[in-house]
Amino acid sequence: MSEATAPKAVEGPLNFLDDRLGSTGFLNRNLKKVFPDHWSFMLGEIALYSFIILLLTGTFLTLWFKPSMMEVVYDGSYTKLNGVKMSEAYASTLHITFDVRGGLLMRQIHHWAAILFMASILAHMLRVFFTGAYRKPRELNWLIGITMFVLGMLEGLFGYSLPDDLLSGTGLRITQGVLESIPVVGTYGYMFLFGGEFPGQDIVPRLFTLHILLIPGLILGLVTAHMMIMWHQKHTAMPVKNQTEEQVYGYPFYPVFMAKTGAYFLFTFGVLALLGTFAQINPIWLFGPYDPGAISAGSQPDWYMGVLEGALRIMPNWEITAWGHTLSLNVLIPALVPLGIIFTGAALWPFIEAWVTGDKRPHHVNDRPRNAPVRTGVGMAAVTFYGLLWVAGANDVVADKFHVSLYATTWFFRVTFFVGPVIAYIITKRVCLGLQRKDAETVAHGVESGTILMSPDGKFSERHEPMRDEQRAVLLSKENARPEAPAVDANGIPAPSTKGPVGHLRSRLQRAWTFDDIPVEEHEHGHDEVEGGRKPEQIEH
Amino acid sequence: MTRTGISVKRFTAWRRRPWAGYAVVLAALAAIGVIYAGFSPRADRAEAANATQAAADLKNGQQLFNKNCASCHGLNAEGTKDAKGHAIAPSLLGVGAAAVDFQVSTGRMPAMNPGAQIPRKRPITDFDTTIKTDYEDPAKRRAAEEQKARAEKNLADLRNYITSLSAQPGPGVPAGSEVDPSKGNVALGGKLFRTNCAQCHNFTGQGGALTGGKYAPELAKSDVTPTQIYEAMLTGPQAMPVFNDTTLTPQDKQAIIAYLVQTREEPNPGGSGLGRIGPVTEGLAGWLVGIGLLVLAAMWITAKKPKKLKKS
Numbered sequence: 001m002s003e004a005t006a007p008k009a010v011e012g013p014l015n016f017l018d019d020r021l022g023s024t025g026f027l028n029r030n031l032k033k034v035f036p037d038h039w040s041f042m043l044g045e046i047a048l049y050s051f052i053i054l055l056l057t058g059t060f061l062t063l064w065f066k067p068s069m070m071e072v073v074y075d076g077s078y079t080k081l082n083g084v085k086m087s088e089a090y091a092s093t094l095h096i097t098f099d100v101r102g103g104l105l106m107r108q109i110h111h112w113a114a115i116l117f118m119a120s121i122l123a124h125m126l127r128v129f130f131t132g133a134y135r136k137p138r139e140l141n142w143l144i145g146i147t148m149f150v151l152g153m154l155e156g157l158f159g160y161s162l163p164d165d166l167l168s169g170t171g172l173r174i175t176q177g178v179l180e181s182i183p184v185v186g187t188y189g190y191m192f193l194f195g196g197e198f199p200g201q202d203i204v205p206r207l208f209t210l211h212i213l214l215i216p217g218l219i220l221g222l223v224t225a226h227m228m229i230m231w232h233q234k235h236t237a238m239p240v241k242n243q244t245e246e247q248v249y250g251y252p253f254y255p256v257f258m259a260k261t262g263a264y265f266l267f268t269f270g271v272l273a274l275l276g277t278f279a280q281i282n283p284i285w286l287f288g289p290y291d292p293g294a295i296s297a298g299s300q301p302d303w304y305m306g307v308l309e310g311a312l313r314i315m316p317n318w319e320i321t322a323w324g325h326t327l328s329l330n331v332l333i334p335a336l337v338p339l340g341i342i343f344t345g346a347a348l349w350p351f352i353e354a355w356v357t358g359d360k361r362p363h364h365v366n367d368r369p370r371n372a373p374v375r376t377g378v379g380m381a382a383v384t385f386y387g388l389l390w391v392a393g394a395n396d397v398v399a400d401k402f403h404v405s406l407y408a409t410t411w412f413f414r415v416t417f418f419v420g421p422v423i424a425y426i427i428t429k430r431v432c433l434g435l436q437r438k439d440a441e442t443v444a445h446g447v448e449s450g451t452i453l454m455s456p457d458g459k460f461s462e463r464h465e466p467m468r469d470e471q472r473a474v475l476l477s478k479e480n481a482r483p484e485a486p487a488v489d490a491n492g493i494p495a496p497s498t499k500g501p502v503g504h505l506r507s508r509l510q511r512a513w514t515f516d517d518i519p520v521e522e523h524e525h526g527h528d529e530v531e532g533g534r535k536p537e538q539i540e541h
Numbered sequence: 542m543t544r545t546g547i548s549v550k551r552f553t554a555w556r557r558r559p560w561a562g563y564a565v566v567l568a569a570l571a572a573i574g575v576i577y578a579g580f581s582p583r584a585d586r587a588e589a590a591n592a593t594q595a596a597a598d599l600k601n602g603q604q605l606f607n608k609n610c611a612s613c614h615g616l617n618a619e620g621t622k623d624a625k626g627h628a629i630a631p632s633l634l635g636v637g638a639a640a641v642d643f644q645v646s647t648g649r650m651p652a653m654n655p656g657a658q659i660p661r662k663r664p665i666t667d668f669d670t671t672i673k674t675d676y677e678d679p680a681k682r683r684a685a686e687e688q689k690a691r692a693e694k695n696l697a698d699l700r701n702y703i704t705s706l707s708a709q710p711g712p713g714v715p716a717g718s719e720v721d722p723s724k725g726n727v728a729l730g731g732k733l734f735r736t737n738c739a740q741c742h743n744f745t746g747q748g749g750a751l752t753g754g755k756y757a758p759e760l761a762k763s764d765v766t767p768t769q770i771y772e773a774m775l776t777g778p779q780a781m782p783v784f785n786d787t788t789l790t791p792q793d794k795q796a797i798i799a800y801l802v803q804t805r806e807e808p809n810p811g812g813s814g815l816g817r818i819g820p821v822t823e824g825l826a827g828w829l830v831g832i833g834l835l836v837l838a839a840m841w842i843t844a845k846k847p848k849k850l851k852k853s
Contacts, residue, residue, distance in 0.1 A: 039842075039844075040839075041843075042843065046832070079727075080727050082728055098810075104811055112831065115823065116827055116832065119828055167820075267834075267835060267838040268835060271835055275827075275831055278813055279812050279815060280811030280814050281815075281823050282820075282823070283811060283814070291732070291735060291736065294740075296735070296739040296743050296819075297739065297741050297743040297748075297750070298743050298744075298821065300820045301820060302823070302824065303824030303828070306824065394821045397750075399750035400748060400749055400750040405754040406750045406753075408754075
């Protein structure tokens with residue numbers, strides 16, 4: 001990056017700062033930092049901008065919200081609830097909704113921003129996973145991301161529990177049940193959180209502090225770390241022409257990327273404002289105040305908790321009672337196992353992959369998902385696992401709206417919970433290999449031109465043309481499977497990494513990772529290695 | 542004393558007049574007539590007068606029953622069983638007019654085919670009291686109004702016929718004032734609804750799934766009338782429990798009706814209600830609309846290449 005002269009409007013303030021802080025060098029260097037350009041790199045930014053909007057709208061809401069479970073009798077603009085006893089938290093949320101100017105809009109934007117915050121984190125995480133962007137040196141940022149997702153789940157749970165409406169109380173009751181199901185310490189744990197028996201008087205003020213102070217503070221710190229590490233390590237890039245492991249190909253932060261990301265903030269804000277205006281969310285006035293004796297059909301949590309809800313719904317009713325104690329496997333397993341598999345698996349995956357493939361090199365160029373079929377297959381299996389549990393969390397809505405039996409849905413999800421991920425893995429891997437085959441063929445023989453030739457003896461054939469450089473760079477980005485290290489060296493000594501049961505496992509996993517890899521290479525005379533079942537004589541160069 | 546003496550004398554004098562006998566007989570007849578009219582049961586007389594009409598109505602009810610109901614419920618409404626002794630259709634003896642009115646006016650009966658649950662549908666023409674009558678053309682309007690009146694009469698005749706088959710009348714159709722939503726206590730109704738009804742019918746009466754392919758029907762549609770809601774609570778049709786007057790007093794029932802009607806008529810202050818079924822549709826909208834729009838925006842932004850960029 002050589003010298004570039006900024007416009008006067010920028011140069012002036014920069015000089016001002018430089019005279020005082022001596023920071024021009026830092027700013028100059030960083031303002032011109034080059035960022036690669038791909039639409040999927042913006043997904044994480046939705047989360048960043050939603051978070052900013054969450055902080056702003058959340059601050060607005062705290063000005064009127066009263067985190068208290070003191071019982072009051074409502075007397076306000078929503079006449080349908082006049083004279084009903086409720087907690088101050090619920091009454092003040094009604095006040096924000098119906099009596100504070102712009103209060104309902106702020107509440108709705110806040111809630112929609114929470115929905116989009118979590119959704120974009122998941123979408124961003126899937127992009128990072130399927131492109132292998134978590135590989136060395138970016139494992140730490142991957143772990144920070146997972147931590148933020150878990151914190152976001154808690155933040156959301158605490159947030160929608162605050163208004164103390166019937167739905168949030170139902171959610172808290174499940175939270176209490178889950179805590180209580182933990183062996184030995186469960187009862188103490190929930191008594192500690194609730195300050196006594198459920199629901200007590202303490203839970204709303206406690207969750208309020210956690211929701212507005214502790215967890216947002218943690219998330220803010222992690223967001224900062226996430227961004228700084230990303231800035232320092234540089235963003236990964238898609239395999240395009242001119243992009244190499246050594247040099248980023250893209251646009252400088254100032255002015256191009258700054259404009260793009262600024263515009264994207266406005267887009268995010270715009271979409272949230274549209275949703276907040278035109279789509280009603282969490283209508284607590286319809287749910288009514290929490291009453292431990294009441295419950296509604298279709299009580300679901302927000303989407304990011306749907307997995308837990310689904311696991312709870314399809315779990316058989318298993319309990320073990322011994323020596324006067326009950327172990328509630330029917331609550332404990334769904335609460336811990338599915339998300340445990342997802343999050344532990346996701347956190348360990350970069351290290352497992354590096355161990356299996358033996359690839360300890362830093363990567364700055366992403367993989368195309370088809371070029372790592374095992375990873376993509378495992379990813380799709382996880383998506384299927386998560387997705388099935390997610391839909392199972394809405395099984396009564398599915399049963400009601402699509403007129404199927406509720407028990408049928410439960411059994412469908414119980415079976416597909418085990419079978420679905422396996423099928424997804426197999427199908428995905430086959431699709432990836434098929435796409436690799438197609439790439440290999442294109443590289444070997446060029447692209448179809450659509451021009452049909454007839455030879456003098458009447459034979460028809462299609463002319464193939466060499467592909468463009470841009471496409472060639474993308475296709476040739478595939479790193480063909482490297483040959484395995486020989487299990488024994490020239491003297492018959494086994495390699496250290498293949499010794500013992502762990503070494504055997506690693507060798508087998510590595511073979512599974514690479515054995516059916518299709519090499520995508522340019523050949524000088526590629527006629528005989530044609531893939532895809534096409535006979536050589538059908539292809540003309 | 543003198544005055545009395547005079548009047549007694551005058552009375553005695555009148556008694557001796559030639560018309561006195563006739564006058565006494567006339568007065569006695571008039572008194573008997575007045576007393577008879579006062580004491581005799583008027584209904585008896587009305588019934589006596591309309592005996593032929595009532596018999597005709599019952600006959601009409603019986604014909605409707607035989608035509609539409611008897612094939613399953615039996616010619617004497619005693620119910621039918623299959624070869625294994627499982628009930629095909631229940632006995633209707635003593636079910637009450639409210640049950641008949643609910644099942645027939647919601648179109649559930651006559652049932653089309655047996656399933657996990659008999660669905661609500663448009664009543665058959667004989668009982669369809671919901672037909673459109675506001676036609677411009679007077680002839681059409683009169684025809685429609687006549688058909689509606691016939692349907693109402695048919696329904697009443699059928700109720701009376703089925704009620705007449707049993708010594709126990711069963712719960713009757715509630716009066717209009719009992720189901721008037723404007724007279725119920727909405728706040729109480731909301732509380733009762735959330736405690737007793739929402740677990741199956743959802744917060745806002747959108748309905749919900751039950752076990753074994755059954756479901757709690759939607760109450761938020763305007764064709765679910767207050768009378769039908771009242772009758773459903775009173776008689777507990779299909780999977781629904783009975784909420785008799787000791788469980789939910791008539792005032793409680795009216796409060797629930799008031800809550801339901803007011804809730805379904807209340808606009809959504811926050812925009813589209815998204816079906817008012819809670820977070821499932823919200824999550825769907827967040828992913829499809831929110832993430833969908835922002836992905837499109839991201840594609841659009843990244844597709845924009847700067848025209849001229851200084852070489853750096």
